[in-house]
Amino acid sequence: xxxxLSGIKPTGQLTLGNYLGALRRFPSFQEGxxxxxxxxxxxxxxxxxxxxxxRENSIDIACxxxxxxxxxxxxxxxxxxxxxxxxxxxxxxxxxxxxxxLKRMTQFKDKSSKMKDEAIGMGLFAYxxxxxxxxxxxxxxxxxxxxxxxxxxxxxxxxxxxxxxRYGEILKxxxxxxxxxxxxIMSLAxxxxxxxxxxxxxxxxxxxxxxxxxxxxxxAITDCGSEVTYDPVEKPGISNLLTIYGAICEMTPQEAAxxxxxxRYGEFKxxxxxxxxxxxxxxxxxxxxxxxxxxxxxxxxxxxxxxxKIAHKTLTKVQKAVGLLVL
Ligand code: TYM
Numbered sequence: 002x003x004x005x006l007s008g009i010k011p012t013g014q015l016t017l018g019n020y021l022g023a024l025r026r027f028p029s030f031q032e033g034x035x036x037x038x039x040x041x042x043x044x045x046x047x048x049x050x051x052x053x054x055x056r057e058n059s060i061d062i063a064c065x066x067x068x069x070x071x072x073x074x075x076x077x078x079x080x081x082x083x084x085x086x087x088x089x090x091x092x093x094x095x096x097x098x099x100x101x102x103l104k105r106m107t108q109f110k111d112k113s114s115k116m117k118d119e120a121i122g123m124g125l126f127a128y129x130x131x132x133x134x135x136x137x138x139x140x141x142x143x144x145x146x147x148x149x150x151x152x153x154x155x156x157x158x159x160x161x162x163x164x165x166x167r168y169g170e171i172l173k174x175x176x177x178x179x180x181x182x183x184x185x186i187m188s189l190a191x192x193x194x195x196x197x198x199x200x201x202x203x204x205x206x207x208x209x210x211x212x213x214x215x216x217x218x219x220x221a222i223t224d225c226g227s228e229v230t231y232d233p234v235e236k237p238g239i240s241n242l243l244t245i246y247g248a249i250c251e252m253t254p255q256e257a258a259x260x261x262x263x264x265r266y267g268e269f270k271x272x273x274x275x276x277x278x279x280x281x282x283x284x285x286x287x288x289x290x291x292x293x294x295x296x297x298x299x300x301x302x303x304x305x306x307x308x309x310k311i312a313h314k315t316l317t318k319v320q321k322a323v324g325l326l327v328l
Contacts, residue, residue, distance in 0.1 A: 005030040006141035006175075008081065010041035011058030012050060013198030015065060017205040017277070021183035021248040022147025028070035030145065036076040037139050037308060038066055040301075043081050043088065044131060047124040048112065061288075063297040065207065068288035079304035081135065086312035090134035091127075093319055097164050098130050098156065107152055133157040138312040140173040148184040149195060151177050168322040183248030189221035192237035207285065211278050218242070218274040229261040229269045239266070242273045249280050 007027065009019060030036050040062045045055055059080065066078050081087050103109060103126055113121045124131075132153050136144055137160075144154050154177035161172045188194040188203025196204055205214050224236040231254045233240040240254060247257040261269050291297065320327050 002033065002035045003142040004139050005034045005036040005143050005145065006038070006136055006139050007036075007145045008039040008041040008044075008135060009062050010044040011055060011062050012045045012048065013058065014204075014206040014208055015062065016186075016196050016198055016207065017245065017281075018147065018186035018196035019198075020207055020281075021186055021245065022180060023145060024065060024069050025183075025248075026145050026178075026180055027066070027076070028072075030143070031072060031075045034143070036071075037141070037311075038071060038076050038078050039084075039135070039304075039308070040066075040080045041132075041135070044124075044128065047122060047128055060292065060297065061208070063301055064288050064292045067291045067297065067300070068284055073300045073304065077304045077307045078300055079308045080301055083301065083305035084138075084308045084312050086138055086309065086316045087131065087134050090138055090312075090316050090319060091131045093323060093325075094134050094137070094160065094164075095127055095130045097160055098127075098133070102156060102159070103127060103129060106156070108149065129153045129156045133160050136175050137161065137172050138315045139308070140311075140315060141175045142173070143178050144175050145178045145180075147186075148179055151179055171318060171322045180248065182244060182251075182253055186245060186248075187237065187241040189217055189238075189241070192222060192241045205277070207281065207288070211282055211285075214281060215274045215278060218277060219270050221270065223266050223270075227266060229258060229264050229266070231255050231258040239269075242270065246273050246276055249276050 007023060009015065009023060015024070027036065027038055040059050042055065042059050045058070063078065067073070071078060106129060109126060109128065112125060133156070136154070136157050146154060154175065158174060158176075161174045164172050186196045188196050188200055189205065190200070190203030194200065194203065198204070205217055209217070221238060221242060223238040226236070229239055229243070230236060231240050231243050243254040243257045243261075246260075247254045250257065261272065264272070317327055
């Protein structure tokens with residue numbers, strides 16, 4: 002059965018971007034695949050974060066996973082830091098990716114551009130190495146991610162080719178799966194910027210009360226003109242809202258634009274807000290109930306034990322391949 006692997010890092014409040022680009026799709030992989038979905042808590046340390054917040058965010062993500070419809074009997078759900086093989090494989094793989102490659106990563110350039118060298122942690126620079134370890138430990142076939150992570154999966158593929166070229170067919174070549182609609186949700190305050198966990202104005206957070214979500218959509222930046230058409234260059238604001246609507250309704254933004262022919266901007270925004278609330282309200286209620294029940298604890302413990310068995314096998318295979326003495 003094909004293995005699916007993905008993760009979300011608990012750095013801040015999850016956004017509608019995380020939901021449409023990644024989380025919402027995870028449960029659809031449960032049939033006919035073997036999914037491994039984890040909380041990338043070690044990756045969350047790559048920028049300064051308050052320990053209390055990191056713990057709270059990690060619990061939130063576990064509950065969001067369950068609220069999205071992931072069934073822990075089918076999907077192995079776990080914390081990255083609970084499976085020490087991630088860090089161990091990371092220590093080996095870091096020797097097979099190079100400074101030049103890591104420096105060219107868009108995420109690294111974005112995040113480090115305003116920082117002094119003295120403040121950039123090694124973990125931020127080597128972020129894709131740990132991500133490759135995550136993917137490769139489970140012999141993953143498919144990695145569902147939003148567009149911004151595609152480059153990291155490509156680098157992981159380069160690493161596999163390099164590693165296997167040297168040691169034989171040891172690592173499985175994974176493939177990213179990016180959604181057709183919703184791979185890059187933009188900020189509602191600035192549709193030229195990606196919606197990200199660190200942009201409170203332009204973000205819709207999954208924990209926002211529904212009246213706040215509605216208000217954010219109603220006051221989203223729109224464009225000149227008055228027609229609702231899909232044109233990311235001329236009408237980035239309207240196109241982003243069409244993408245959001247399309248991703249929820251599983252249609253292309255162009256198809257969504259056809260639904261709104263003849264609508265005024267105000268009416269259109271209200272329809273998008275209704276759709277987002279219709280989607281997020283039950284999801285948020287499930288999340289709250291799951292958090293209250295505390296059931297995530299056993300699920301994470303169980304998931305880590307299951308994940309560790311598979312991860313350990315791959316780690317041993319790699320250790321042997323590179324010449325480490327496995328006794
Ligand atoms: P993170 O937490 O930054 O993002 C989680 C997922 O959300 C997607 N995403 C978006 N999709 C659409 N529009 C947006 N505005 C948007 N913002 C974020 C991301 O592409 C991602 O799929 N590095 C990963 C975590 C990770 C991982 C892995 C993923 C660590 N190891 C191994 C896959 C496989 C990340 O970006 O998390």
